[in-house]
Amino acid sequence: MIKKYYLLSPGPTPVPEAVLAAAAEPIIHHRTPEFSRIFMETTEGIKYVFGTKEDAFILTSSGTGGMEAAIVNTLSPGDKVIAINGGKFGERWGNICKAYGLSCKEIVLEWGRDFTKDELEAEIKADSGVKAVFATLSETSTGAVYDVRGFGEVVSKTDAILVVDGISGVGATACPMDEWNIDVLVSGSQKSFMIPPGLAYIAFSPKAWKRVETSRLPKFYFDAVKAKKNLEKRTTPWTPAISLVIQQKKSLDIIKEMGLEKLYAHHRILAESTRAGIGALNLEILAQKPGNILTAVKTPPALDGVKLVKVMQDKYRAYIAGAQDPNKGKFFRIAHLGYMGAFDVITALSALELALADMGYHFEMGGSIKAAENIIKENWT
C-alpha cells in the first residue's frame, strides 16, 4: 500500500493548498509599496483574530521568540512575577523569566489540572508588588484551556499586567484581547494561523505600553519600540520572512471570510467528536477542563504509551503527538486545530483503533468512529 503521511500534531499543522502554493511565487523586496500593503493587511488580520484595536507586530521567530519579546519589553531586572505552570509551555514562561533575572514565583500544577481565577487572586494577594502574571490560553502539552477571561478580571484590578501565551489557542478558541483585559498576547504562525512555522505575533495593551516605556531588560532584535516606529512606516525593523508573511495574508483571508465565530464552532465540533470517540473507547481525557485545540488522552494502564504513539506514527503514518517529558508514555495528543477537518478527526481515531487493536486492547472496532460521526452528522450544516 501507499502509506500516506497525515499530519495530526498540535503544531506544525496542515497548511491549505492555496497557501502552500503562495510560497512558490518569486520573492519580492520587503521595502516596496507592494509588500507594505500585504504586510499591513496581515497585521490587520492578526488584530482581527487577536480581538484588539492595538498594533499587532509580526516577528520573524518561533513562538518562543514572541514569549521572550513579551518579557524583555515590559519588565526590569529583579521584577516580581507569577507564572502559571500547567505543563511544558507554562514552564517556559518561568524559564525565560529566570534567564532574564526576574523574581519568578511559579505555580506548578499537576499536568491537566485546572487553575481558577479565585486561586490566582489569592496568589496575587499573598505577594505584594507583582508586576506581571504569565498564563497560557491552551496548554499544548496537556490540551487544557484556562480561564483567561477570569484571569483578566482579576489582574486588571491590580498593577500587574496579564501576559498570555496564545500560541496554540488563538484562532481556535475565543480570546478577545481587549474585551478580556489581556495586556500582552502572543501567538505563532504554525497553529491556527494555518501557515508553516517561522513567525510570531504579539500585541500590547495601553497598560503594557506604559511598562514598555520604563522596561530596563536588555533587548535589540525583539525591541517593541523599534517595531512600533517601523510599523508607523508600514514596515519592520529587520528583514521579515517575506514568503511566510505572504502566506499569512492568504490564510487570514480564509479566516476572515469564514469569520471567527464559525471558526471557533468548527473547532468545538472537531473537539466534541474527538472526545466522543475517545469516550466510546473507554479512554480517559487528561485535562480537567479540555479545550477545543487538542485532546490529550491517558494511555490505558496495561499498554506501553510510547509504543502506542510509535505504532500510530510509524506504522499507520498518522502523526499524532506523544506526551512530553517528564510524562512520556502516560498520554498521547490528538490535534484538531488549524486547517483540520472532520475527516482528520476520523483518521486520527481510526489510526488509534488500529494501533490499539495491534496492541491487544479490547474495544469494539469502529465504535469511536460511530460516536464521532454522530457529532459530525448533527453539526454538518
Added chain:
Amino acid sequence: MIKKYYLLSPGPTPVPEAVLAAAAEPIIHHRTPEFSRIFMETTEGIKYVFGTKEDAFILTSSGTGGMEAAIVNTLSPGDKVIAINGGKFGERWGNICKAYGLSCKEIVLEWGRDFTKDELEAEIKADSGVKAVFATLSETSTGAVYDVRGFGEVVSKTDAILVVDGISGVGATACPMDEWNIDVLVSGSQKSFMIPPGLAYIAFSPKAWKRVETSRLPKFYFDAVKAKKNLEKRTTPWTPAISLVIQQKKSLDIIKEMGLEKLYAHHRILAESTRAGIGALNLEILAQKPGNILTAVKTPPALDGVKLVKVMQDKYRAYIAGAQDPNKGKFFRIAHLGYMGAFDVITALSALELALADMGYHFEMGGSIKAAENIIKENWT
C-alpha cells in the same frame, strides 16, 4: 508593455525556481526522522559554506537575530569590545553591543573607506582587555569588502574573539572560518544562500565556545548551549521554520554541486562586468576596496540620486537599492550575489542607462552593456 519586476537588490535575492517550488510541499513535522535528516544535511551544507569543522546552528530569525546571538552568547555586562563601523551594518554591531551594556569602542569609517589589519592592530594595542572585535565581511550598505583574513591574523594573537557579520558576503566571496581564525561567523538565508529571508546561521570556534561557558549576558531564544544540546539530538530547541529549512537544503545541494570555488568565480565575473559597465558610463564606485557581492555607485553630481533610484525601481521595475540614511541619494547599489546571472547584470546596467537618459545624463547608450559583455564573453566557459 508588460512591465516585469526584476529583483536586483542585495537581499532578498532571487530564489531558484526549484527551491521556490519546495515551499509548496505539504508541511512535515519537525520532530521526525524525515525532517531530522534534512535538518542535519542542511547544517552540514552550512558548515561547508562557512569552511568550518565546528557545529553550525540554524536560527529562525533575520540576520540581525544571528548578530544578537553572537553577542549574548560570548560576552558579559561591561565587557570591552571594538566594533568596526563602515556603514549601516557595522553600525548595527555597535548598537546591539550598547543595548546589552557592553563598553563598545566604535571605529567609525567614512562610508566606503577601507580599514586595514594594521589599523586594527593599533586599535587593539591602544586599549588593553578587549574581549571581542566585531567586523563585517561585506558591508551591504557600501559594497566594501574588508580584510577579514588579516583581521583574523591580528585578533588570533590576542585574547579577543573575532566576530564577523558574513550576512551578505558568505557564499559569494571566500570566508573560510577555520582557516582565517574567525571565532564567530554569522550569515543569513536571503543573500547568497539563495532562499527567502527567515533563517540566520551561526558557528563558534573552540575559542568562542570557551567564552560561551562564562558569558553572563541574559539569553533564552538565542541560547547557543540549548542549540548545541538539541543539535546533538539532531533537532532544534524551538520549532524551526520548517519550509525554509527544506528550501535551504535544496539550495545547498545546488551550491555543493557547483562547488565554492566556481561560485566565487561566478560572483567575481558578475562584479567585474558590473564595474566595467559603470566605468564605461564614467561613473565612480563608492568603495575603496569593492567586493564581488554588490556594487555601490556614486550618483553623478548633477543628478538627483533619490529620483534616479525611483526611476529604475518604479518606471523600469528594476529593483536595485538606493543608499541608506544618512547617505540617501548619494549613491545607489546594484547587487550581484545569490542566484543572479550575467543577464541580471545586463538588466541592471540597461535599466540604469534608460534612467540616466531620462534624466539628461550624457553618455553613449549601450556603452556599459558592451563593456560588461566583453567581460562575460571572456569568461563564458
